Amino acid sequence: MGGTGVAERFLRPLADMSLAARRQVRFVLCDIDDTLTLEGRLPACAYTALEQLRQAKFTVIPVTGRPAGWCDHIARMWPVEAVVGENGAFYFRHDDARRRMVREYWNDAFRRGDERRRLDEIAIEVCREVPGAAVAADQGFRHTDLAIDYREDVAPLGPEAVARIVAIFEAAGATAKVSSIHVNGWFGDHDKRRMVERLLRDVFAHDLAADPDPVVFVGDSPNDAPLFAGLPNSVGVANVMDFADTLDPPPAWVTSRPGGHGFAELAEALLSARD
Numbered sequence: 001m002g003g004t005g006v007a008e009r010f011l012r013p014l015a016d017m018s019l020a021a022r023r024q025v026r027f028v029l030c031d032i033d034d035t036l037t038l039e040g041r042l043p044a045c046a047y048t049a050l051e052q053l054r055q056a057k058f059t060v061i062p063v064t065g066r067p068a069g070w071c072d073h074i075a076r077m078w079p080v081e082a083v084v085g086e087n088g089a090f091y092f093r094h095d096d097a098r099r100r101m102v103r104e105y106w107n108d109a110f111r112r113g114d115e116r117r118r119l120d121e122i123a124i125e126v127c128r129e130v131p132g133a134a135v136a137a138d139q140g141f142r143h144t145d146l147a148i149d150y151r152e153d154v155a156p157l158g159p160e161a162v163a164r165i166v167a168i169f170e171a172a173g174a175t176a177k178v179s180s181i182h183v184n185g186w187f188g189d190h191d192k193r194r195m196v197e198r199l200l201r202d203v204f205a206h207d208l209a210a211d212p213d214p215v216v217f218v219g220d221s222p223n224d225a226p227l228f229a230g231l232p233n234s235v236g237v238a239n240v241m242d243f244a245d246t247l248d249p250p251p252a253w254v255t256s257r258p259g260g261h262g263f264a265e266l267a268e269a270l271l272s273a274r275d
């Protein structure tokens with residue numbers, strides 16, 4: 001370490017990222033909630049940034065806890081190459097040349113059916129044991145996981161309630177991750193990082209572990225930590241500081257602006273490096 005503290009190695013201002021580092025970037029991976037969005041909406045500047053990145057031949061891939069139903073729409077209509085959804089349970093990619101959707105799941109269909117039944121039981125237990133928690137409004141569009149709402153459509157719950165929800169998932173043998181609005185739980189050894197590695201390898205012939213420099217990932221919360229890890233170009237939008245104490249690890253860089261405005265700031269930094 002040589003006396004280099006955490007504060008010096010992480011969460012440096014994005015404006016300090018070198019031109020050389022920005023010029024190497026070819027893949028832009030991004031969380032959606034509170035990273036592309038701001039206060040629950042997708043601002044025009046964030047969508048414009050996605051479109052400009054794609055026009056400049058960056059490979060743009062949203063990586064989210066959001067459900068399969070949303071991801072079908074995103075893969076088909078947004079200016080992106082693919083989308084990883086439900087915390088790494090699958091990627092969807094619209095093959096424009098063949099005019100068909102490619103859907104690749106981590107677990108096979110038989111296993112997903114069994115897991116669905118076990119998650120339904122967990123949902124009943126959480127709603128009984130944690131007052132104020134609810135099954136997320138987007139649950140009906142999910143294929144593989146259970147999302148518990150703790151502050152999207154319900155009155156915000158405190159950290160003790162969130163910890164209780166996580167404990168119920170873990171006691172049932174599930175993995176649980178806390179996003180800025182939901183606690184997501186699932187069975188299986190996948191996460192956002194592992195599915196991103198599979199997608200980059202299988203579709204784009206890129207080995208993330210061996211060659212992380214061409215990849216930027218931008219996020220905002222603890223459930224993004226698997227993708228902050230080991231990426232020299234990991235970025236948090238400004239509101240990532242709300243979770244500064246619980247990020248393990250934190251991102252290397254942080255934007256000055258929050259949510260989608262921070263994403264637009266990152267896009268500008270990458271696009272201007274190509275001029």
Ligand SMILES: [Mg+2]
Pocket residue numbers: 031032033034035179180219220221
């Ligand atoms: Mg988020």
